[in-house]
Amino acid sequence: MTFINVIHAHSTVLLIVSFLLFSFLMPILERWKNSWCATMAVAAHVLAFVFIGNLSWRVFTEGTIHYELGGWSPPWGIEFVVDYLALFMLITISTVSFLILIFGTVDLTHELKPKVLGLYYTLYLLLVGAMMGLAVTNDFFNMFVFMEIAAISACGIISVKSDRECVEASFKYLMLSAVGTGCVLLSVALLYMIGGHLNFAFAAAAIQDVAHIYPNNILVALALFSVGFIVKAALFPLHVWLPDAPSSAPSPSSAILSGLVIKIYTVVYLKLLYKVFPIELFDLLPVFDMILILSALSIFFGSIFAIVQEDIKRMLAFSSIAQIGYVFLGIGLANSTGLTGGLLHIFNHAMMKSMLFLSAGAIIYCTGIRKIDDLKGIGLKMPVVMGAFTIGAMAMVGIPTTNGFISKLYLALGTLDANKHFYLAIILISSFLNCLYYFPIVINAFFGESEEEDGEEEIQVKKLPLRMSVPLIILGAGCMIFGIFPKYILVIIERAVEMIL
Amino acid sequence: MGETTTSFLPVFVTLFPMLMTLAIYYVQKESAKLRNKLSVITSIITFIAVAAMYPQIIRGDILVFELFEIIPEMGFVGTFRVDILSFCLALISSFVWMLATIYSIDYMSHEHAQNRYYPTLIFTLGACLGIFVAGDFFTLFIFFELMSVISYVLVVHEETEEALKAGYKYIIMTIIGGLALLLGVINTFELAGTVSLEHTGMITTASGLAFATFIAYIIGFGMKAGMFPLHVWLPDAHPVAPAPASALLSGIMLKTGAYGLFRVFFNVFNVEFLQETNWIFVVTVLAVITILLGSAVAITQYDLKRRLAYSSIGQMGYVLLGMSLFTEAAILGAIFHIFSHAFMKGCLFICAGAIIVKTGKRDVRELGGIGIKMPVTMIAFTTASLAMIGIPPLNGFLSKWNLALGALDGGAPFYVVVLLISSLMNGLYYLPIIINAFFGEEVLHQEIKADDVPFKMLLSIVVLAVCCLIFGVSPINLPFDLSRMATDLLIGGGI
Numbered sequence: 004m005t006f007i008n009v010i011h012a013h014s015t016v017l018l019i020v021s022f023l024l025f026s027f028l029m030p031i032l033e034r035w036k037n038s039w040c041a042t043m044a045v046a047a048h049v050l051a052f053v054f055i056g057n058l059s060w061r062v063f064t065e066g067t068i069h070y071e072l073g074g075w076s077p078p079w080g081i082e083f084v085v086d087y088l089a090l091f092m093l094i095t096i097s098t099v100s101f102l103i104l105i106f107g108t109v110d111l112t113h114e115l116k117p118k119v120l121g122l123y124y125t126l127y128l129l130l131v132g133a134m135m136g137l138a139v140t141n142d143f144f145n146m147f148v149f150m151e152i153a154a155i156s157a158c159g160i161i162s163v164k165s166d167r168e169c170v171e172a173s174f175k176y177l178m179l180s181a182v183g184t185g186c187v188l189l190s191v192a193l194l195y196m197i198g199g200h201l202n203f204a205f206a207a208a209a210i211q212d213v214a215h216i217y218p219n220n221i222l223v224a225l226a227l228f229s230v231g232f233i234v235k236a237a238l239f240p241l242h243v244w245l246p247d248a249p250s251s252a253p254s255p256s257s258a259i260l261s262g263l264v265i266k267i268y269t270v271v272y273l274k275l276l277y278k279v280f281p282i283e284l285f286d287l288l289p290v291f292d293m294i295l296i297l298s299a300l301s302i303f304f305g306s307i308f309a310i311v312q313e314d315i316k317r318m319l320a321f322s323s324i325a326q327i328g329y330v331f332l333g334i335g336l337a338n339s340t341g342l343t344g345g346l347l348h349i350f351n352h353a354m355m356k357s358m359l360f361l362s363a364g365a366i367i368y369c370t371g372i373r374k375i376d377d378l379k380g381i382g383l384k385m386p387v388v389m390g391a392f393t394i395g396a397m398a399m400v401g402i403p404t405t406n407g408f409i410s411k412l413y414l415a416l417g418t419l420d421a422n423k424h425f426y427l428a429i430i431l432i433s434s435f436l437n438c439l440y441y442f443p444i445v446i447n448a449f450f451g452e453s454e455e456e457d458g459e460e461e462i463q464v465k466k467l468p469l470r471m472s473v474p475l476i477i478l479g480a481g482c483m484i485f486g487i488f489p490k491y492i493l494v495i496i497e498r499a500v501e502m503i504l
Numbered sequence: 505m506g507e508t509t510t511s512f513l514p515v516f517v518t519l520f521p522m523l524m525t526l527a528i529y530y531v532q533k534e535s536a537k538l539r540n541k542l543s544v545i546t547s548i549i550t551f552i553a554v555a556a557m558y559p560q561i562i563r564g565d566i567l568v569f570e571l572f573e574i575i576p577e578m579g580f581v582g583t584f585r586v587d588i589l590s591f592c593l594a595l596i597s598s599f600v601w602m603l604a605t606i607y608s609i610d611y612m613s614h615e616h617a618q619n620r621y622y623p624t625l626i627f628t629l630g631a632c633l634g635i636f637v638a639g640d641f642f643t644l645f646i647f648f649e650l651m652s653v654i655s656y657v658l659v660v661h662e663e664t665e666e667a668l669k670a671g672y673k674y675i676i677m678t679i680i681g682g683l684a685l686l687l688g689v690i691n692t693f694e695l696a697g698t699v700s701l702e703h704t705g706m707i708t709t710a711s712g713l714a715f716a717t718f719i720a721y722i723i724g725f726g727m728k729a730g731m732f733p734l735h736v737w738l739p740d741a742h743p744v745a746p747a748p749a750s751a752l753l754s755g756i757m758l759k760t761g762a763y764g765l766f767r768v769f770f771n772v773f774n775v776e777f778l779q780e781t782n783w784i785f786v787v788t789v790l791a792v793i794t795i796l797l798g799s800a801v802a803i804t805q806y807d808l809k810r811r812l813a814y815s816s817i818g819q820m821g822y823v824l825l826g827m828s829l830f831t832e833a834a835i836l837g838a839i840f841h842i843f844s845h846a847f848m849k850g851c852l853f854i855c856a857g858a859i860i861v862k863t864g865k866r867d868v869r870e871l872g873g874i875g876i877k878m879p880v881t882m883i884a885f886t887t888a889s890l891a892m893i894g895i896p897p898l899n900g901f902l903s904k905w906n907l908a909l910g911a912l913d914g915g916a917p918f919y920v921v922v923l924l925i926s927s928l929m930n931g932l933y934y935l936p937i938i939i940n941a942f943f944g945e946e947v948l949h950q951e952i953k954a955d956d957v958p959f960k961m962l963l964s965i966v967v968l969a970v971c972c973l974i975f976g977v978s979p980i981n982l983p984f985d986l987s988r989m990a991t992d993l994l995i996g997g998g999i
Contacts, residue, residue, distance in 0.1 A: 450663050
């Protein structure tokens with residue numbers, strides 16, 4: 004009974020603490036019971052589902068949860084806030100990272116040296132925990148700490164293969180993300196200087212009061228925040244770290260980086276824009292217009308770069324840049340339809356892209372092929388993997404009955420609501436560009452002359468283990484289900500949007 | 505006017521084939537024969553289900569069904585709605601589809617990858633019917649995209665380099681068309697606040713956005729209908745597909761574009777508005793070019809199926825011309841030509857398939873004397889060709905007659921000249937084939953058995969040819985009656 008009470012009262016913090024605890028358990032387990040690592044990582048996620056279940060029940064029945072850490076009420080203590088937006092992110096993160104983990108338990112034994120396997124789970128759980136922390140935090144400093152944890156652990160899961168490319172990519176990521184966090188820290192300092200508070204709500208009130216005295220501080224802080232989060236979220240001009248990182252890292256790392264990590268920063272940025280900065284500020288600094296322009300560039304160039312890639316994972320990474328552009332487009336439109344589309348795309352893209360990366364990983368696992376041109380006829384040999392890939396590709400293009408269509412629909416209507424027809428054209432053009440680089444892969448995989456194979460050597464295909472195919476099937480089914488019945492996720496998103504605007 | 509009744513039939517005709525696709529897919533591992541039977545049975549049941557709507561439709565009732573809500577607050581609900589126009593299209597589609605499926609069993613028996621062919625064929629049937637029975641533009645768009653994307657598999661079935669190339673062109677154009685259509689639909693939603701087909705004249709104020717909407721629809725549906733200058737995918741994609749699939753692509757799937765344009769002209773906009781703003785003139789001009797270009801290029805083609813494909817472009821031009829003239833007779837002609845062309849082109853393509861299977865020849869110059877060796881097939885081919893040219897009493901004559909009447913009613917005799925020229929050109933490319941087949945010097949040296957073609961193929965060929973014959977100027981003419989009712993509905997504005 005008391006146990007249940009504890010969960011009920013403290014599920015917010017237990018969620019994050021359990022991830023941290025489990026992650027530090029890993030190095031110990033790895034020494035004695037190497038085989039338990041994977042199981043415990045899965046257990047951490049299962050436990051998280053319990054907490055999130057409890058949280059969502061409470062949010063739906065009681066409304067927003069304010070949790071005061073250690074009983075210290077804000078502005079002195081750290082506060083966690085679980086509102087619909089946070090809940091939405093928690094659900095997205097936990098589900099997708101769980102499926103990636105299940106896939107990873109097999110794939111990683113193949114990709115990594117056994118020595119580092121346990122450490123990988125440490126980093127993975129740390130990253131997931133930090134992301135969840137970022138989703139619920141309501142405090143600048145806490146946010147900064149979680150950002151650092153996420154950055155370091157993300158860097159770790161990229162470099163874990165310790166070959167030349169991975170180390171280079173992770174170093175690049177480390178540098179750029181240090182620049183990003185540096186910017187964020189600086190702007191936190193600037194805001195603290197004039198407001199004297201670290202809690203979002205209190206800081207917002209303080210800033211509102213002193214906005215007319217220190218407009219420059221706030222403007223600089225906003226600019227620094229923007230740069231920091233744009234680096235982290237890999238929006239166009241500052242995206243340079245992203246294509247290298249997922250393409251060289253192990254597939255589960257790529258999936259979580261492209262699918263979740265870049266999204267959480269957009270959400271934090273969104274939270275800051277609406278919760279902390281006074282609305283009048285946006286007249287002085289047209290930050291939404293800037294976001295729109297950057298997102299359009301990101302959408303366009305991400306797709307263009309993706310077309311010319313030869314390596315399948317690199318292509319997927321460039322496609323992520325374009326897709327994160329959609330999310331920012333939704334934020335920049337700043338109306339309810341557009342924002343709903345943007346948030347919905349976070350969820351949808353998390354599913355699609357992690358599915359695509361996992362299927363790329365499965366192809367590499369089974370055949371060792373990374374080059375797009377070599378994938379001829381693979382569809383008939385690996386129907387499940389290429390089936391998932393096909394659904395992902397369709398969702399990317401926005402074919403109806405896939406979830407990508409729904410988010411594009413919302414975004415398109417959002418552009419019309421905002422009377423910005425140019426961006427509608429961008430959405431349509433980019434859908435077309437998506438088709439230019441996704442469909443040839445699918446076509447090549449399923450159709451093509453089979454006669455020529457006599458001369459060439461057959462592609463050797465390993466059997467796909469169940470633990471790899473099941474996550475793919477679930478994600479594929481998810482893409483279709485949320486394409487036909489989007490209302491189950493829209494329930495949360497609409498309330499989140501209502502609350503934000 | 506009839507009343508609105510809730511009926512499950514519209515949903516059934518769409519979802520039944522789609523669900524049966526799964527059954528067919530799993531059955532084929534057990535037995536190929538069962539798969540074939542199941543495919544045929546599915547298409548027959550679907551046809552019967554469509555026909556079962558007849559008694560209610562003929563009373564003027566409108567059948568509706570609301571399946572489930574996709575995004576309710578945006579009015580994005582999976583609604584189904586069958587009025588007489590939808591019924592016309594659904595009826596002819598399911599009928600030709602049934603015959604094509606029956607034909608496939610013998611035709612495809614020597615082809616590879618049948619396990620892929622049949623599920624695709626049946627799934628596309630469901631998606632295609634879905635376009636016709638959809639009750640709002642969102643639902644229509646979903647089925648339109650599904651049909652277009654899935655039929656890619658039919659186009660590239662042969663998997664030759666040529667087919668893959670044509671298929672790539674097809675899929676790229678399809679995506680462009682789909683995006684244009686999406687643009688049209690969301691613009692409509694933005695301007696009118698609804699996309700349901702219950703309404704007429706949703707947009708009746710001219711604005712930049714409204715014109716963009718109009719053009720977007722023209723691109724989206726015109727692409728599918730093979731309208732100039734968006735026809736470029738058609739002559740490549742249709743000939744490379746297997747014969748029954750080409751028959752369906754040309755005979756039925758092109759009509760989805762025409763159907764969509766009907767809905768755009770009469771539901772999204774309305775006649776007065778389009779005439780006032782003169783936007784419709786864009787379509788008329790394009791239709792005239794389409795007619796002349798399709799027919800003219802067909803003359804220069806020597807590949808039999810390619811010639812037929814270009815002919816399809818010309819024939820779709822008739823439909824587009826008819827619907828853009830807006831006079832009663834012209835619209836009647838356009839709708840009836842949808843029926844006629846489905847019969848004629850369906851028949852011609854499957855005849856071509858039979859000829860190619862039996863002789864291995866695709867070049868029309870090499871078909872000398874074929875008429876004597878394959879009499880039934882060539883007689884059917886002749887009937888359909890004559891109908892294409894517009895010889896009375898065949899059905900092609902009736903549609904052209906009405907189109908010409910409509911043009912005269914609209915005070916535009918110029919279009920009659922266009923029709924006559926194009927009929928002449930049709931004669932120029934169909935008659936040589938026939939003359940050569942029956943009276944030409946025999947160039948075939950290989951032996952062909954006298955027993956013509958397998959029964960199931962023959963059955964479909966004959967049925968379609970007979971349809972061309974009896975649905976001409978005969979007193980009992982169901983398609984014509986249905987077309988007349990649909991015309992009344994459209995002209996009366998009582999959609």
